[in-house]
Structure formats: C-alpha cells, structure tokens
Amino acid sequence: MDIHFKIVDVAAKAGVSPATVSRVLNDSSKVTPKTRAKVMNIIHELGYQPHAAAKNLRSQKTMIVGVIVPDISNSYFSEIIKGIENIAYSKKYKVVICDTANNEEKELEFLNLLTTRTIDGVIMVAPLTSNETILSIADHGYLIGIVGKKLEHERIPCILTDNVKFSMQVVHHLVERGHREIAFINGSAHAVDSFDRLEGYLKALKEHNIPFKPELIENGNFHESGGYEAILRLFAKKTPFTAVYSANDEMALGVYRACAELGIQIPEQLAVVGVDNNRIGKYLKPSLTTVKQPNYTMGALLVEKLIDMMNEDEYAENRVFTVDSELLIRGSSEGR
Amino acid sequence: MDIHFKIVDVAAKAGVSPATVSRVLNDSSKVTPKTRAKVMNIIHELGYQPHAAAKNLRSQKTMIVGVIVPDISNSYFSEIIKGIENIAYSKKYKVVICDTANNEEKELEFLNLLTTRTIDGVIMVAPLTSNETILSIADHGYLIGIVGKKLEHERIPCILTDNVKFSMQVVHHLVERGHREIAFINGSAHAVDSFDRLEGYLKALKEHNIPFKPELIENGNFHESGGYEAILRLFAKKTPFTAVYSANDEMALGVYRACAELGIQIPEQLAVVGVDNNRIGKYLKPSLTTVKQPNYTMGALLVEKLIDMMNEDEYAENRVFTVDSELLIRGSSEGR
DNA sequence: TTGAAAGCGCTAACAT
DNA sequence: ATGTTAGCGCTTTCAA
Numbered sequence: 195m196d197i198h199f200k201i202v203d204v205a206a207k208a209g210v211s212p213a214t215v216s217r218v219l220n221d222s223s224k225v226t227p228k229t230r231a232k233v234m235n236i237i238h239e240l241g242y243q244p245h246a247a248a249k250n251l252r253s254q255k256t257m258i259v260g261v262i263v264p265d266i267s268n269s270y271f272s273e274i275i276k277g278i279e280n281i282a283y284s285k286k287y288k289v290v291i292c293d294t295a296n297n298e299e300k301e302l303e304f305l306n307l308l309t310t311r312t313i314d315g316v317i318m319v320a321p322l323t324s325n326e327t328i329l330s331i332a333d334h335g336y337l338i339g340i341v342g343k344k345l346e347h348e349r350i351p352c353i354l355t356d357n358v359k360f361s362m363q364v365v366h367h368l369v370e371r372g373h374r375e376i377a378f379i380n381g382s383a384h385a386v387d388s389f390d391r392l393e394g395y396l397k398a399l400k401e402h403n404i405p406f407k408p409e410l411i412e413n414g415n416f417h418e419s420g421g422y423e424a425i426l427r428l429f430a431k432k433t434p435f436t437a438v439y440s441a442n443d444e445m446a447l448g449v450y451r452a453c454a455e456l457g458i459q460i461p462e463q464l465a466v467v468g469v470d471n472n473r474i475g476k477y478l479k480p481s482l483t484t485v486k487q488p489n490y491t492m493g494a495l496l497v498e499k500l501i502d503m504m505n506e507d508e509y510a511e512n513r514v515f516t517v518d519s520e521l522l523i524r525g526s527s528e529g530r
Numbered sequence: 531m532d533i534h535f536k537i538v539d540v541a542a543k544a545g546v547s548p549a550t551v552s553r554v555l556n557d558s559s560k561v562t563p564k565t566r567a568k569v570m571n572i573i574h575e576l577g578y579q580p581h582a583a584a585k586n587l588r589s590q591k592t593m594i595v596g597v598i599v600p601d602i603s604n605s606y607f608s609e610i611i612k613g614i615e616n617i618a619y620s621k622k623y624k625v626v627i628c629d630t631a632n633n634e635e636k637e638l639e640f641l642n643l644l645t646t647r648t649i650d651g652v653i654m655v656a657p658l659t660s661n662e663t664i665l666s667i668a669d670h671g672y673l674i675g676i677v678g679k680k681l682e683h684e685r686i687p688c689i690l691t692d693n694v695k696f697s698m699q700v701v702h703h704l705v706e707r708g709h710r711e712i713a714f715i716n717g718s719a720h721a722v723d724s725f726d727r728l729e730g731y732l733k734a735l736k737e738h739n740i741p742f743k744p745e746l747i748e749n750g751n752f753h754e755s756g757g758y759e760a761i762l763r764l765f766a767k768k769t770p771f772t773a774v775y776s777a778n779d780e781m782a783l784g785v786y787r788a789c790a791e792l793g794i795q796i797p798e799q800l801a802v803v804g805v806d807n808n809r810i811g812k813y814l815k816p817s818l819t820t821v822k823q824p825n826y827t828m829g830a831l832l833v834e835k836l837i838d839m840m841n842e843d844e845y846a847e848n849r850v851f852t853v854d855s856e857l858l859i860r861g862s863s864e865g866r
Numbered sequence: 867t868t869g870a871a872a873g874c875g876c877t878a879a880c881a882t
Numbered sequence: 883a884t885g886t887t888a889g890c891g892c893t894t895t896c897a898a
Contacts, residue, residue, distance in 0.1 A: 198647075228627075243647075245647055246585075247584075247592070247647065251581070251587050258648075264862075266602045267605050267608035272603035288640075288643065293608075293611065293627075300619075308582060309579040311534075312582040312583075312592075334577070387708040389696075398687035416814065450813075474809070474810050475811070477810055477814055
C-alpha cells in the first residue's frame with residue numbers, strides 16, 4: 195500500500211529505457227508498435243500512473259484552468275461553469291472551481307494558484323478584485339479571462355452582455371405594458387454592471403419622455419435580503435411606482451417577499467422584472483419576467499479563447515466578446 | 531513579462547544560500563530574525579512566488595483536496611461544498627471541485643487527480659462509481675472520503691444521515707395528517723439511499739398497520755423530469771393516493787408541475803413531501819415540506835477527518851459518522 | 867545558524 | 883528506434 199511505481203520501474207520491467215516509456219506515454223510516434231505494446235502491458239500490469247508534480251515541473255504546465263465565482267449555488271454562475279468545463283475537458287484541460295462566497299480575500303488567495311503555477315490560467319466571473327490588481331497580475335505574464343466586464347489589457351480576454359441594451363429592453367417592455375413610474379433596484383453602486391444598467395434605464399426613460407425621478411432608484415447587494423431592504427426603502431419614500439426593475443433575480447425574490455408581507459399583488463399592483471433567469475423564477479407565483487443571458491455559451495467561448503491564448507503565443511486579435519440577452523416575459527409583468 | 535524568480539535568485543540577491551531562503555519560506559525556526567528580515571525584503575521586492583510543482587515534487591504532497599459532486603447547482607451539494615471549503619481553508623488546504631453532471635466517466639477521470647497525486651485526497655458526494663472500484667483505489671493507499679453512504683474499508687471515512695429514520699418520520703407525519711394511501715417516488719433503484727428509504731417507508735406503514743401496495747411505488751432519476759414522469763405513471767395506475775413522498779425535492783418539483791397541468795390542488799388533493807431542503811422549496815406555492823439534512827456540517831466534519839487521516843498515519847478509530855435530519859413541515863402537507 | 871549537495875520523477879536534447 | 887543524461891525548482895540531510 196502506498197507504493198507508487200515510477201517510470202524507471204516500468205522501464206526496468208519492460209527492458210527498455212525510461213525515455214522510451216515516456217515516449218509511449220506521450221504518444222510520440224517514434225516507437226515501434228511492438229515496443230509500445232510491451233511497455234503498455236507493463237504499465238497496466240503495474241498500474242503505473244505518472245506523477246503529476248514531476249510532469250508539471252518538467253513541462254512547466256499543469257493542464258488545469260481555474261474558475262472563480264462568487265457563489266456556485268447561483269445558477270447564473272453554475273451554468274457558466276458548465277460551459278467552461280465541457281470545453282476545457284474536450285481540450286484535455288482539467289477545471290478547478292473556487293467559490294469565494296463573495297469574499298474578495300478568497301479570490302486573491304485563489305489567484306495564488308496562478309502565481310505559484312498550480313494552474314495555467316484562470317477565469318474570473320464577476321470579480322471583486324480591483325481592475326488594477328488584475329491588470330498587474332496579467333502584466334506579470336499570467337493568463338486571466340473575465341466574464342461579465344471588460345478590462346483594457348491586450349492579454350485579457352473578456353466576454354460580456356450588453357447591459358445598456360437589455361436594460362433598455364426591460365424598460366421598453368414595462369412602458370409598453372402601460373407603466374410610467376418604474377422603480378429600479380440596481381446592484382451595488384460600484385459594480386461595473388450597475389453603471390451600464392443605470393445608463394440603459396435612463397436612456398429608455400428619455401426615449402419615452404418619462405421624467406427621471408432619482409428617488410425611484412435604490413441599490414442592493416445582489417442578494418435576496420438586499421432586494422427586500424431596497425424595496426422597503428422605495429415604498430417608504432411615498433413616491434408612487436407601478437413597476438420595479440431589479441438588477442438580478444435574487445433581489446427580485448426579496449421584492450416578492452416584501453410584497454407577500456405587505457399584501458401587494460404582483461403584477462396587478464406591482465410589476466416585477468429581474469435579470470439572470472435564475473431557476474427559481476420559473477417556480478414563483480407569478481413566474482418572474484427576467485433577462486436570460488447565454489451563460490453556458492459565455493463560459494464555453496471564453497475558456498476556448500483562454501486555452502488558445504495559452505498555446506499560441508500570438509496576441510489575440512479578437513479579445514472582447516459581446517453576446518446578446520433575451521427578455522423572457524412571464525407572469526410578473528403581464529396581465530394588467 | 532513571464533519572468534519568474536526562483537529561490538536561487540532570491541538567495542543570490544540576499545547574499546544567502548537557497549537553503550536559508552527555503553527555511554525562511556517554511557517558517558523554520560533556525561534562522562536569525564535579521565536574516566529572515568533580509569530575505570523577506572528581497573522576496574517582496576522580487577515578488578517571488580514558489581513554484582508549486584517543484585514544491586509538490588519534493589514534498590510529495592499538494593495540500594489540495596478534491597470534491598466530487600453530481601451537480602453543483604443543487605443546493606444540497608453546494609452546501610456540503612461550502613462546509614468542506616471552510617474547514618479545508620482553515621487548515622491551509624485548497625479545495626478543487628468537480629461537477630460530474632451525473633456522469634460516471636467524469637467521476638473516474640477526476641479520480642485520476644488522486645492517482646497522479648495532483649490532489650492529496652478526495653471527497654466523493656453521492657458517488658456513482660461502484661463500491662469495488664472505490665475500495666480498490668483506497669487499497670492502493672489513496673485517501674477517499676464519502677458523503678452519503680457507508681463503505682466497509684478502514685481507511686475510508688464516511689458521513690451519512692439515517693435514511694431509514696427520516697423516511698419513517700415522513701410517513702408518520704403524513705399518517706398523522708390523516709393520510710393512509712401514501713405513494714412513494716424513490717430514487718434510482720440501485721442507489722444505496724433508495725434501499726434505506728424504502729425500508730423506512732415500509733417500516734412506518736407497518737407500524738401504522740397500513741397495507742403495503744407495491745403499485746404505489748415508482749422510481750425516478752432524482753431530477754425534476756424524473757419526478758414528473760413518475761407521478762404521471764402513478765396517476766395512470768388508478769390506485770388512489772392522497773399523499774406522495776418524493777425521495778428528493780427536485781423530483782417534488784416535477785410533481786408540482788404535473789399537478790399544475792392536471793389541475794390537482796396541493797395539499798388539498800395531494801400532500802407532497804420532499805427531501806433535501808432545496809432552496810426552491812421555500813418559494814413554491816404552497817411551500818414544500820421537506821427533510822433538512824445538515825449539509826454544511828456533513829462536509830465540514832468529513833473533510834476534517836480526512837485531513838487528520840492524511841497527516842496522522844494511525845487508522846481512524848472513529849470512521850463512520852451518522853447525523854440527524856429534521857423534518858420541515860410546510861404548506862405542501864398541511865391544511866387538510 | 868548557515869551552506870553544499872543530493873534527489874524528488876519526469877521529459878527532451880543529444881548520442882547511438 | 884532507442885538509450886543516456888541533464889535539469890525543471892524545491893527541501894532536507896549532513897557537514898561546517
């Protein structure tokens with residue numbers, strides 16, 4: 195037990211040199227079928243497995259990519275992960291996941307896997323770490339991809355949806371349904387997405403000649419509790435509104451809870467729209483209108499690019515991808 | 531860019547030997563505060579980071595534990611992961627997660643990380659891999675922990691809930707609410723849990739002198755669709771029942787969908803009980819009665835044991851943990 | 867307290 | 883087509 199065979203063991207038993215065993219293992223064509231068969235037999239017989247650390251040290255790569263997400267239990271993130279994993283596996287890369295629980299320190303800690311070369315590259319989804327930190331790590335030659343925002347660095351591939359655009363779509367939809375007083379629960383004030391979503395919200399109001407009322411905007415922390423507190427603050431202001439646009443579905447859950455407690459009917463008294471197409475939205479009563487982003491595809495596309503960049507040394511001509519979202523109209527904004 | 535410093539670089543610049551730098555890095559006490567300070571300065575100045583592969587090769591460990599789960603987007607699994615991560619991090623271990631998407635091959639592939647010594651140990655949650663395979667890997671000296679079932683191997687720590695017990699509780703609860711015809715959507719017929727849950731179901735019926743009707747049992751695949759199909763098969767049989775016990779919440783979602791389509795009222799016409807305390811259950815109308823397992827604790831406890839076993843060489847006296855579950859009674863089984 | 871040197875297991879350059 | 887050997891970057895024994 196706990197006995198591990200090495201290449202020299204295989205070589206000795208097969209009557210060949212370690213180099214030949216290595217060639218067999220790495221599919222080098224320069225080995226006769228006969229030798230290959232002989233070596234493979236011994237490998238199976240002994241149950242030989244290469245020692246990753248030795249291999250990594252020698253080859254200076256690990257064939258592992260990391261993924262950092264704020265919360266794996268959120269389906270938005272887990273779908274991105276699935277996209278990443280499937281493409282990565284098809285390219286012989288392994289994937290390791292880090293759930294930061296929205297903890298910036300943990301994010302930094304995981305980035306150590308990059309700088310200690312435990313992983314060959316990393317994808318950060320909606321990173322908390324400052325742009326400067328990320329850029330500086332990339333400057334040191336480490337490979338980082340970003341989902342959800344755009345960084346200005348020629349070696350950082352990014353993929354994102356057009357926040358301005360879908361934010362406008364949401365407002366258009368609500369206006370079409372007859373709403374003119376539309377509250378907005380935005381994400382944390384310093385999140386990049388929040389700027390763009392606010393911009394879309396304002397732009398759409400303008401197009402419809404609806405005056406902007408700053409008191410109809412609140413910020414939340416992207417969690418259920420944040421949405422709950424934000425909607426209560428909005429109600430407290432006494433500025434009437436008939437619809438609320440929540441920057442994600444989690445916060446919309448908080449809106450549902452507040453409405454249930456206050457006896458406010460959705461959508462009759464308040465229309466609600468979220469973002470993310472969280473799985474829970476479909477099961478709510480009424481089901482939640484939301485913006486569906488192509489999560490799986492975003493993960494898949496980005497990791498493909500990242501792996502390409504690891505292997506070619508040329509810089510990417512095509513570094514920033516923007517993908518379209520889709521508005522899923524459901525019960526929470528219908529039937530008025 | 532892409533320039534990495536090594537221990538010799540630090541040593542040269544600090545005017546000491548590589549050995550001393552290593553001692554500083556590893557907190558060896560045999561180094562004067564003065565030397566330590568000098569070396570640390572250079573380390574920071576150069577931004578030196580140790581090369582993981584070299585370190586792993588030399589020390590024959592990686593300080594990484596793996597976790598294999600069937601589906602990270604299921605909150606049952608993600609909570610277990612959180613428990614594992616928090617304890618592991620506190621003991622300086624890193625955690626890498628594998629989402630198998632219920633794919634046995636992917637599970638096996640990930641176990642290669644163990645046998646190639648990329649990770650020091652692994653926790654398998656509700657593994658698909660056969661017991662023989664797992665036992666044989668453990669026999670080779672690799673460290674595996676299991677959540678959700680018990681394996682007979684002195685080096686495999688396990689943690690599980692008492693399926694028989696909570697299964698009986700579920701049936702007791704339903705009988706108390708006046709139900710006598712209780713259907714059961716069990717998990718896949720060959721899952722270990724399924725045996726025990728069936729046993730609990732039968733035992734409880736017996737205690738209440740309720741005759742067992744085999745036609746009231748169906749098996750599902752633990753997914754929403756499996757529950758949907760199973761309940762349709764049950765309805766098709768025309769054997770009446772007023773309550774259904776679903777082996778997990780996911781499948782209960784399928785029951786909800788079928789009932790919505792057929793106009794069957796929950797709980798008035800059909801009481802529903804699930805297992806797992808999936809987050810979605812709270813948001814359903816009516817909210818779902820379910821069995822809550824201490825997921826976080828199970829992950830935390832098991833990884834603690836696993837890490838202990840990695841470091842002590844003694845075998846564990848206390849290898850199998852059984853934890854209690856709690857029945858959360860909510861709307862789907864109330865108000866008849 | 868510090869340094870010199872061997873060696874962890876593998877691959878690739880070079881030699882045969 | 884196959885073998886020999888150096889070296890990837892680190893830690894640790896042994897010697898000073």
